[in-house]
Amino acid sequence: MLHMRVICPSERTEEVLGALEAEPGATHIVVFRGAAVEPRGDMVQADVARECANEVLRALKALDVVEEGGVTMVPVETVLSAAARKAEHDAPGDAADSIVWEELLSHTREESTLNRVFVAFLTIACLLAAIGVVTDSPITIVGAMVVGPEFGPLAALAVALVRRDRKLRRRSILALVVAFPIAMGVTLLATFVVKMFGWMDVESLETLHQVDFVYKVGPISFVVALLAGAAGMLALLSEKSAALVGVFISVTTVPAAGFAVVAAANGEWRIAGLSSLQLAVNMLGIVVACALVLWVRTRADQEFAAALKGISSLIDD
Incomplete structure (x- = not known):
């Protein structure tokens, strides 16, 4: 209640x-x-x-x-x-x-606000992802997935599309297009510093075998993003916050951003391009799945309300 x-x-x-x-x-x-x-x-x-x-x-x-x-x-x-x-x-x-719409709008509006805390979390997540790439450590990559706060504005964008809320749509897009370049820029500078001190001994990212899944984009990547987005929106609607952790470690949004930065700093533009494509595919899949879940739930509620109205009318007659 x-x-x-x-x-x-x-x-x-x-x-x-x-x-x-x-x-x-x-x-x-x-x-x-x-x-x-x-x-x-x-x-x-x-x-x-x-x-x-x-x-x-x-x-x-x-x-x-x-x-x-x-x-x-x-x-x-x-x-x-x-x-x-x-x-x-x-x-x-x-x-x-x-679905309590005001509750959902309030929650997604808060999670999609561009502020220093959001940028800080995204930057830390990108840095962790870059470290995971350099050290070929899947555990560190998973840590970056959990820390990344990007699901908030992606879910908010889906809510804005379904509810046709222009203000929320602008807020969520602004959070993504501003925070990601800042986080990736800081990560790029940190990668150059690591290379300057000789702490990065990876001659080619092609030799990595533990974290190469991050940039290997394909149809399965989009399917995983769809499933994760659907689970994430259901978790928001049902207040099952524990399920969101599984969503965070299912998609390679932040790891793909970190991988793209490290690849660019290493001059491996093919991998940087594939990682950027992975980032775009995951973000698109999450938004599409979240919007579909909301749309289906809204239609189901409308049909249920219509059915109840019909039953009440029948009883009255």
Whole structure:
């Protein structure tokens, strides 16, 4: 369930209560008159089944509560209540299959923001990938995969495409096109420093056998990216964060960027080109799979809602 807190003007409180009481998936409704200081008004709290969250938010937006007050939602881990069990039972659908769009948009918007932390993580991941290439260490390559934060803006781009959100689309693209060149540029400088001190004794990257999978792009690369993207989006929708670790170590986005940099510094432009192609294939596959999962889930929700409406009409007749 989700715990919802609503700040609203006093003249809107009864309408807010009516919207919550009309929703079968809402329970534990509490009102505190005059409790809100900024913005001034009343505070209404309720526990809402995930399946009903979108309907409740839609009703609150229609009452201009978002503009005149505010709505906060947080997941509730444990609820011991017969009323809560009844609300979840009466709510249509299943919690695991429910997409709370505002929650997803908020999460992807945060993960796709271009800031110093995002650039720092991506740079560290590229440096780790370069070290993995130089040392022919698949373990270090896997470490770079886990550290890389690039799945956030890729998932955000898919959400933006499905929701036709131009602002989120610009934000996610900006994060990718700015952060990757910076990270790769820093990695290139570090590679030249390593070569200058003689710490890189690899005469040709063609001799590497443990990490050569990074630049060997092919149809399987795209299939893996599709599967990883689908799993990643499902993990976001169902809040299965543990599954995201498997997604991170499935695709060679950051390792491909690091491999391309090392290959360029070593003058091996064929491998640099193949690594860049691997990077593009993986990013495209992830975005396509994420968008497809979202589209299918949206269509399924619409068809389920239509079916419920049809059943209700039949019963009424």
